[in-house]
Amino acid sequence: MSEQAIGVFDSGLGGLTAVKELIKVLPQENIIYFGDTARVPYGTRSDKTIRLYARQDADFLLSKGVKMIIAACGTVSSVATELYDTLPVPFTGVVYPTATAAVKATRNGKIGIIGTSATVKSCSYKKEILSQNERIKVYQQDCPLFVPLVENGFISADDDIVKLVVERYLSEMKAEGIDTLILGCTHFPIIAQAISDYLGKNVTLIDSGKETALYAANILGSRGLLNSSSTLGSCTYYVSDTVDGFRKTADLFLGRNVEQEAVHLSLDKLTKKS
Ligand code: DGL
Numbered sequence: 523m524s525e526q527a528i529g530v531f532d533s534g535l536g537g538l539t540a541v542k543e544l545i546k547v548l549p550q551e552n553i554i555y556f557g558d559t560a561r562v563p564y565g566t567r568s569d570k571t572i573r574l575y576a577r578q579d580a581d582f583l584l585s586k587g588v589k590m591i592i593a594a595c596g597t598v599s600s601v602a603t604e605l606y607d608t609l610p611v612p613f614t615g616v617v618y619p620t621a622t623a624a625v626k627a628t629r630n631g632k633i634g635i636i637g638t639s640a641t642v643k644s645c646s647y648k649k650e651i652l653s654q655n656e657r658i659k660v661y662q663q664d665c666p667l668f669v670p671l672v673e674n675g676f677i678s679a680d681d682d683i684v685k686l687v688v689e690r691y692l693s694e695m696k697a698e699g700i701d702t703l704i705l706g707c708t709h710f711p712i713i714a715q716a717i718s719d720y721l722g723k724n725v726t727l728i729d730s731g732k733e734t735a736l737y738a739a740n741i742l743g744s745r746g747l748l749n750s751s752s753t754l755g756s757c758t759y760y761v762s763d764t765v766d767g768f769r770k771t772a773d774l775f776l777g778r779n780v781e782q783e784a785v786h787l788s789l790d791k792l793t794k795k796s
Contacts, residue, residue, distance in 0.1 A: 524749045527552035527758070528738065529583030529591045533575075534562030535768070536669075536708030537594030538775035540616070540731030541757065544592070547735045548748070552755040554586050560762035560789050563669060564597045565638025565707070572640060576602035578792050580609060582760070589747050590614075592738055596637045596707040596730060600646035612741050616730035619737035620704055621650035625658065627726045628702040632659045634695040634725075637706035639664040647706055661698050665691045665707070672709040677774075679715040688713070688720045695721075702726045712774065759784040762792055 528551050530541055535557045544553060556579055558564075564572050576598040583591050590612045593599045599615025606613055624633050624647075635647045642664035651658055667687050671677070676684050695703070703725055705711055711729050718727055742748045749755065761768060761784045772780040 524589070524747055525552065525751065526587055526589040527554040528742075529554050529556070529580075529586065529588030530594050531556040531558070531579040531583060531591070531598075532593075532595040532708055533557070533564035533597065534559050535761075535771045535775050536672075537731075538772055539708050539711045539729075540592065540594035540734055542776050543729070543732040543735035544738065545755075545757070547739050548742075548755070550749050550751050550753065550755050552749065553757040554583060554588055554760070555757060556582055556760045556762075556787070557784075558762050558792075563638070564595060565640050565669065566666065567640065569601050569640070569644075572597060572601040573604070576605060580605060580613075582787065582792055584609070584611070590738065590742060592734060594708055594731060594734070597640045600637070600641040600644040600706075603646075612745065612747070614734060614738055614741060616706070616734045617646045617650055619733040620706065620728055620730040621647050622654065623733040624702050624704050624728045625651055625654045627728060628658065630699065630701045631655075631657060632661070632698060632700045632702070634692075634698075634700040634703040635660060635662045635706055636665045636668075636691065636703065636710065638669065639666055641706055647704055659698075661695045661700055663691050663695060665710070667691075668707070668713060669709050672712045673771075677712050677716075679713075679719050681716075684713060684716045685720070688716050692717065692720055700725060702728060704728045704730065706730055708775075760787045761785075762787055762789055
């Protein structure tokens, strides 16, 4: 069992920011990644659609015999919470580990949360933070323009457009004096520098991919499911849209050159009930 892969999925390729962290924390693990590139974005869709897609994505990973599933997607983690109780393997989304890290990190008790519209509407992070410490003040802001900005390569901290959008979205939280900000979406670590430049170095940014990778390692360890192999694990990528351009985008989110091509999984296969 321990040599079985960890399954990671996201609405698209942004979830590779979490895979990057997972490889750092658990280099010996095999990973199967599924990016639903034919149906991205999820963050602007209804809860019902997000739940349906999330279940199909998880079922695909289960069909590959994974030992654990991680929803790297902030939107899925916020909306499709039933996955915690309905999957036959250990599962985690990003909300619990990330909120927990933010509660630990804050010194002044003021935490900001940014994510897609669906994530912010669900209040998932807010509820989790308040369940851990009801005195914390929480400020939420959906940042839908960050996703297309990143996908179109507007990522430099010196880019005027990036600076403008960052300021537009974050000025209220900055004025409120947050000292901790949850990057509650797969794409946001890519523009972390621009966000940090604007908020100042006293504001701690919490990366959901990093916290979730650490949490997943704990889950696997506590269940005796860690891969004890001494060789480096492999990563296999599946996408639901064409594989054209996969490597270029994957390089951006993984922060290194991806050597192998993704495998195409048709939507017919993904949506077929087994
Ligand atoms: N992966 C999504 C998230 O983390 C962002 C892209 C989308 O809207 O699907 O919320």
